[in-house]
Amino acid sequence: MNNDLQDYLHALVVEQGLAKNTIFSYRQELTEFFDFLKTQKITEFNKIDRYTILNYLKYCDEQQKSRNSIIHAVTSLRQFFHYLLMQNKITADPMLKIDTPKSAHHLPQVLSSKEIEAILRVPDTNKPLGIRDRTLLEVMYATGLRVSETVNLKLDDLRLEMGLISTIGKGDKQRIMPIGDVAIHWLTVYLSGARKQLLRGQDCPFVFLNNHGKQLTRQGIWKNLKAIVKKAGITKNVTPHTLRHSFATTLLENGADLRTVQELLGHSDISTTQIYTHVTKKHLTEVYNKYHPRA
Known part of the structure; x- marks a missing residue:
């Protein structure tokens, strides 16, 4: 699974030309997801379903992650599983019935x-x-x-x-x-x-x-x-x-x-x-x- 992650990140650089900071963000979010999978004893992509994703999002919420952080995580997962589907690494995309949370509208914190x-x-x-x-x-x-x-x-x-x-x-x-x-x-x-x-x-x-x-x-x-x-x-x-x-x-x-x-x-x-x-x-x-x- 980690090899597939590295291949995906490499593809983002070579095929999409994404900036270094964007790649870093994707790597960090997907690594956190992989860490969660370990706690669930999931070692194969095909064993990940919609409920796995929902449990992960619930876990993120329990960790008091911000709404926007969770939105970024959903986006990262959606793109990653689409890549896996295109590479025939999975037979079904678990993100298909996952809605992206609405963005939290709040004013930025400023200093006097x-x-x-x-x-x-x-x-x-x-x-x-x-x-x-x-x-x-x-x-x-x-x-x-x-x-x-x-x-x-x-x-x-x-x-x-x-x-x-x-x-x-x-x-x-x-x-x-x-x-x-x-x-x-x-x-x-x-x-x-x-x-x-x-x-x-x-x-x-x-x-x-x-x-x-x-x-x-x-x-x-x-x-x-x-x-x-x-x-x-x-x-x-x-x-x-x-x-x-x-x-x-x-x-x-x-x-x-x-x-x-x-x-x-x-x-x-x-x-x-x-x-x-x-x-x-x-x-x-x-x-x-x-x-x-x-x-």
Whole structure:
């Protein structure tokens, strides 16, 4: 079964040309499904039926996975079993009568300017890793980069003298965006001192490094951010994507038009960007209710 999984992932790269992060997501979701099959003592694909899938989705729900995570899992399973059917690995597709759950509509979590400042003050900038963390947070908040774009940012992508950086986003689309003076300042400090210390004489093309002089991982950013947020005394569920949400919301609240924010975020469809207009309206309502005497 694991060999079939590897063949499937290889086919996604060769035949569909999917991005590395998409492949990683499929692998992770299908591996979790395979782990579940082990608990059910299922070792053959043909022994998987509709009820196996329903039990797995129930298990995901019991693990308190988000609605959107479960939707992604269903999509991954649907495509995988279709592949197995086309390869004659199974005689019937167990996903045929499985409905995809409806997407959960909720507003993204955002941070206030005070909360952003509290987070930025946490890293100890007297230490190389503290300078790296401060720089990373400044860059993510100043540009709205996705966490995958941040870890894959290379030295060649920086045009600090022009106040620009470039990145490869979803669908391997390149976009060039401005970066503010504060983030440029911290990048300059980091690149001229702390990064060289982290390199330890090695060579690495990526901007953000771990303590061993290697490319910082997505998991590394998540782990560090959780610790920083806790130390800042913030109780919100903050993820790296929260900084991206906060970036977009800050721009709209200060008068940026939706098309500009769409370009900066790298959204192919403006409807994806429009959710932030609801966030800003919610913020305006909260401010009105708090400060207007007739509210």
